[in-house]
Amino acid sequence: MSLAASSLSEPVVDRAQVHELQTRIRQMQATKLESRTLQTHPALSPLLPGGALKAGVAYSVQGSTTLLMAMLAGPSAAGAWCGVVGMPDFGAEAASRFGIDLERLVLVPHPGDDWLTVTAAVVDVLSVVVVAPPSRATGGDVARLSARLRQREATLIVAGDWPQVEATLRVARSGWDGLGAGYGYLSSRRVTVESAPRGGSGPRRAADLWLPAVDESFRATAPTRLEAVG
Secondary structure (H helix, E strand, O other): OOOOOEEOOOOOOOHHHHHHHHHHHHHHOOOOOOOOEEOOOOOOHHHOHHHOEEOOOEEEEEOOHHHHHHHHHHHHHOOOOEEEEOOOOOOHHHHHHOOOOHHHEEEEOOOHHHHHHHHHHHHOOOOEEEEOOOOOOOHHHHHHHHHHHHHHOOEEEEEOOOOOOOEEEEEEEEEEEEEOOOOEEEEEEEEEEEEEEHHHOOOEEEEEEEOOOOOOOOEEOOOOOEEEEO
16 A cells, blocks of 8 residues: 555544554654654744654644645655645645755545544654644543544644644734736745744744745745744
């Protein structure tokens, strides 16, 4: 069974198959991946506690699919297998331009009502998993999924609100360049991304980024600005 750029439609995953996929992917993971952290894009590193994505925890990204792709770009480039659950509009072509390796990307666009079960099964196999919950999870479900993340040393990135996250990132301001006097093409997007740490305690931070730049890449503006907010 090939995983490369695959799309899973059935929510039921056989335990033996999960074990086989775990073994195969762990053998194929790049050896430079650390056991407790995952490399992230340099433009996002200052916004994350510890400067990297941590294994075994969850993050929240609010209001931007493009920012979600940017979160996946670093781990994917470093050799991590990534998954996206419940986002049928997630564009593989755009993800590739951001540096996400489609050969190590698994898509589950329509998990249905079993989205939590599917997410837990994908967490068993992959290093970084993005999920867009169609409904609110109960406290018990969140606790069980959190335990699964710690056990598997996987990282969860949630599109939207989620309790007990390591950090919450959101696009606070956004503006497009490229339009002239009422004509032209949108060529680049400058955004300010704000990051709030776990529980909202501690200072929030913000950075100005191109999301994307005129060459369709993702990077910090020049010069990079990083400031405390609030």
